[in-house]
Amino acid sequence: xxxxxxxxxxxxxxxxxxxxxxxxxxxxxxxxxxxxxxxxxxxxxxxxxxxxxxxxxxxxxxxxxxxxxxxxxxxxxxxxxxxxxxxxxxxxxxxxxxxxxxxxxxxxxxxxxxxxxxxxxxxxxxxxxxxxxxxxxxxxxxxxxxxxxxxxxxxxxxxxxxxxxxxxxxxxxxxxxxxxxxxxxxxxxxxxxxxxxxxxxxxxxxxxxxxxxxxxxxxxxxxxxxxxxxxxxxxxxxxxxxxxxxxxxxxxxxxxxxxxxxxxxxxxxxxxxxxxxxxxxxxxxxxxxxxxxxxxxxxx
Amino acid sequence: xxxxxxxxxxxxxxxxxxxxxxxxxxxxxxxxxxxxxxxxxxxxxxxxxxxxxxxxxxxxxxxxxxxxxxxxxxxxxxxxxxxxxxxxxxxxxxxxxxxxxxxxxxxxxxxxxxxxxxxxxxxxxxxxxxxxxxxxxxxxxxxxxxxxxxxxxxxxxxxxxxxxxxxxxxxxxxxxxxxxxxxxxxxxxxxxxxxxxxxxxxxxxxxxxxxxxxxxxxxxxxxxxxxxxxxxxxxxxxxxxxxxxxxxxxxxxxxxxxxxxxxxxxxxxxxxxxxxxxxxxxxxxxxxxxxxxxxxxxxxxxxxxxxxxxxxxxxxxxxxxxxxxxxxxxxxxxxxxxxxxxxxxxxxxxxxxxxxxxxxx
Numbered sequence: 001x002x003x004x005x006x007x008x009x010x011x012x013x014x015x016x017x018x019x020x021x022x023x024x025x026x027x028x029x030x031x032x033x034x035x036x037x038x039x040x041x042x043x044x045x046x047x048x049x050x051x052x053x054x055x056x057x058x059x060x061x062x063x064x065x066x067x068x069x070x071x072x073x074x075x076x077x078x079x080x081x082x083x084x085x086x087x088x089x090x091x092x093x094x095x096x097x098x099x100x101x102x103x104x105x106x107x108x109x110x111x112x113x114x115x116x117x118x119x120x121x122x123x124x125x126x127x128x129x130x131x132x133x134x135x136x137x138x139x140x141x142x143x144x145x146x147x148x149x150x151x152x153x154x155x156x157x158x159x160x161x162x163x164x165x166x167x168x169x170x171x172x173x174x175x176x177x178x179x180x181x182x183x184x185x186x187x188x189x190x191x192x193x194x195x196x197x198x199x200x201x202x203x204x205x206x207x208x209x210x211x212x213x214x215x216x217x218x219x220x221x222x223x224x225x226x227x228x229x230x231x232x233x234x235x236x237x238x239x240x241x242x243x244x245x246x247x248x249x250x251x252x253x254x255x256x257x258x259x260x261x262x263x264x265x266x267x268x269x270x271x272x273x274x275x276x277x278x279x280x281x282x283x284x285x286x287x288x289x290x291x292x293x294x295x296x297x298x299x300x
Numbered sequence: 301x302x303x304x305x306x307x308x309x310x311x312x313x314x315x316x317x318x319x320x321x322x323x324x325x326x327x328x329x330x331x332x333x334x335x336x337x338x339x340x341x342x343x344x345x346x347x348x349x350x351x352x353x354x355x356x357x358x359x360x361x362x363x364x365x366x367x368x369x370x371x372x373x374x375x376x377x378x379x380x381x382x383x384x385x386x387x388x389x390x391x392x393x394x395x396x397x398x399x400x401x402x403x404x405x406x407x408x409x410x411x412x413x414x415x416x417x418x419x420x421x422x423x424x425x426x427x428x429x430x431x432x433x434x435x436x437x438x439x440x441x442x443x444x445x446x447x448x449x450x451x452x453x454x455x456x457x458x459x460x461x462x463x464x465x466x467x468x469x470x471x472x473x474x475x476x477x478x479x480x481x482x483x484x485x486x487x488x489x490x491x492x493x494x495x496x497x498x499x500x501x502x503x504x505x506x507x508x509x510x511x512x513x514x515x516x517x518x519x520x521x522x523x524x525x526x527x528x529x530x531x532x533x534x535x536x537x538x539x540x541x542x543x544x545x546x547x548x549x550x551x552x553x554x555x556x557x558x559x560x561x562x563x564x565x566x567x568x569x570x571x572x573x574x575x576x577x578x579x580x581x582x583x584x585x586x587x588x589x590x591x592x593x594x595x596x597x598x599x600x601x602x603x604x605x606x607x608x609x610x611x612x613x614x615x616x617x618x619x620x621x622x623x624x625x626x627x628x629x630x631x632x633x634x635x636x637x638x639x640x641x642x643x644x645x646x647x648x649x650x651x652x653x654x655x656x657x658x659x660x661x
Contacts, residue, residue: 173380173382173384174384174385174386174387176351176378176380176384177378177380177384177385177386177445178386178397178401179351179371179372180349180350180351180371180376180377180378180446181397181398181401181445181446181448181449182372182398182401182402182449183372183397183401184372184401187401191386191397191400191401192386195386195388196387196388280387280431281387
C-alpha cells in the first residue's frame with residue numbers, strides 16, 4: 001500500500017498521530033511480536049538444535065509428514081469439489097440454489113470442534129456408519145482418513161467461495177462460444193474455463209492449504225492424538241508444549257509459521273495477477289470506441 | 301443451408317420470450333431480426349444455434365429436424381454480441397479454436413487461419429491478445445473464428461452494437477460484400493432499423509415474442525403491417541382520429557380510407573410520415589378557407605436542418621401535438637418559410653390503424 005494521505009495536515013494532527021500509533025502498536029503486539037518470538041525461541045539454541053528437534057524425533061518427523069500428506073489431500077478434494085460446485089452455482093439457476101450457497105458457508109460458522117464431534121458421531125465405531133465401516137475393516141476415526149475428512153470439512157468454503165464471484169464476473173459467453181465452435185464439455189473446461197479462473201483457483205488453493213496445515217480443533221477430536229500415528233504438526237506443537245519441551249515445540253511451530261509466511265508471499269503474488277486479469281476483463285468488455293486504424297482499408 | 305423455425309415457444313419463468321414463432325430462411329438469404337430489447341430476437345437466434353432449447357416447436361435445417369441436435373452438430377457459426385473472444389488466447393488461437401477441438405492437422409489449421417486473417421484484414425495481428433485490439437478488430441476476429449469451422453449458417457447477435465458509428469457503417473458494408481461472396485445463409489439480430497434495412501435481404505420485425513412483420517426492407521418501411529411496426533420504425537406523426545364511411549378524419553381533414561366502409565364511426569390512429577407530407581404557404585384571406593377541405597391549416601414553429609433534410613415543425617391551427625414535415629433542404633430553402641407563417645399541409649400518404657382489429661368485420 002503506497003497511498004499517500006490526501007492532506008498532510010491530517011496525518012500530523014494529534015489525533016492522526018494517535019491513530020497511527022495505535023495501529024502500529026496493535027500490529028506490532030498482535031502480529032509481528034508473536035511471529036518473531038516463535039522464530040527467536042525456535043532458534044534460541046542454534047540452528048543445529050532446531051534441526052535435531054525436527055529431524056531426530058520420529059514422532060515429530062511423522063507429524064510433519066502427516067501434515068504434508070493430509071493437507072494436500074484435503075485441498076485436492078476441495079479443488080475438485082470447489083470447481084464443480086462453483087460451475088453449478090455460477091452457470092445454472094435451479095430451485096434451492098441460494099440454500100446450497102448458504103450451505104457452503106456452514107464450515108465457517110460451525111466451530112471446528114463441533115465439526116470433529118459430528119464426524120465421530122457418523123464415522124466412529126458407535127456412529128451411524130460405524131457397523132458398515134467395521135465390517136469393511138475401514139478405520140476412519142483415529143486414523144488418517146478421519147484427518148482428511150475433518151480438514152476437508154473446515155476448508156470446504158475456501159475454493160468454492162473464491163470461484164463463484166470470479167466465474168459470475170467472467171460470464172458464460174466464452175464457454176458458449178466454445179460450444180458453438182464444437183468443443184465438448186471437457187474441452188470447454190480445460191481450454192476456456194480453467195485458463196480464465198486459474199489465478200482465482202490458485203488463490204483459493206493457497207488459502208485452503210494454509211488453513212488445512214494449521215487446522216487444530218476438528219483434527220484434535222477425530223485424531224485421538226496418537227503420537228507417531230495421527231498427530232499432525234499443530235497437534236504435535238501442542239503435545240510438545242504440554243510436555244514442557246518448549247524448544248522442540250517452538251521448532252515445529254516455526255515450520256508452521258514459515259509455511260504461513262510462504263503462503264502470504266504466494267497470496268500477494270496471486271492477488272497481483274488477479275488484479276491484472278480483472279483489468280483485462282474490463283478492457284475486453286469496454287466498447288470499441290477507439291478508432292480502428294485498419295477498418296479504413298476495408299473499402300478498397 | 302435453409303432454416304425453418306416451426307411454432308417455437310420459449311419461456312423463462314413467467315416471461316414468455318417466444319410465443320409460437322415460425323420463420324423460413326431460404327438458402328443464401330441475409331435476414332435481419334429487428335426488434336426492441338425483450339422482443340425475443342436473441343432467444344430465437346440462440347435456439348437456432350442450439351445454445352438454447354425451445355419449450356415446444358421444431359427447428360429444421362434443409363428439411364431435417366435438428367431440434368434435439370447439440371450446438372456442436374449444427375454447422376452453425378455464431379458471433380456473440382460482445383464478441384466473447386477467448387481472452388487468454390492469441391488472435392490466431394481464437395480463430396483456430398474450432399479446428400483445434402476437431403483435432404485438425406496443424407498444417408491445415410495454419411493455412412485456414414492465415415486465410416481468414418487475410419479475409420478479415422488482420423494479417424499481421426495473429427499474435428495479439430484480444431485486449432490489444434480495437435472494437436472493430438475484435439468484431440472481425442469473432443467473425444473469422446465463426447467462419448473457421450466452415451459453417452453453413454452464420455448467426456450474428458447485435459454484431460455492430462458496441463462499435464462507434466463510423467466503424468459500424470464500414471463493417472456492415474464489408475459484411476454485406478462478404479455475404480455476397482460466400483453466399484452463406486446469414487441471420488443477424490439488431491435493434492437498429494438502419495442497420496437492418498441497409499444490410500438485409502429480408503427483415504423480420506419482432507415484438508413481445510412474436511413476428512410482427514416480415515418482408516423486404518422496402519415493404520416493411522413502406523407498408524408497416526401494424527401500429528407497433530410503425531411506431532418502432534419511428535419518425536412518424538401519430539394522431540387520434542376516426543373512421544367512417546370509407547373516410548378517415550384527421551383534424552377534420554377527410555382522407556380516403558376504403559378499408560372501413562361502415563357507417564358507424566370508430567376511433568382510429570392516423571400515422572403520417574414527415575417525408576410524405578406536402579407543405580405550401582397558405583394563400584391569404586378566404587382562399588385558405590376554401591382549401592381547408594383537403595389539407596390542414598398550421599403555423600410554422602421552426603426549421604431544423606440535418607444535412608440533406610430539413611425538418612419543419614408546425615402547430616396545427618386547431619391545436620394538438622406538433623407536426624413534423626421533412627423536405628429536401630434545397631426545396632426548403634426555395635420555399636423559405638419563416639416561423640409564424642401560415643401553411644397548409646396535405647398528406648400524400650396516410651396509414652390508419654384501428655385499435656382492435658378483431659372487431660373489424
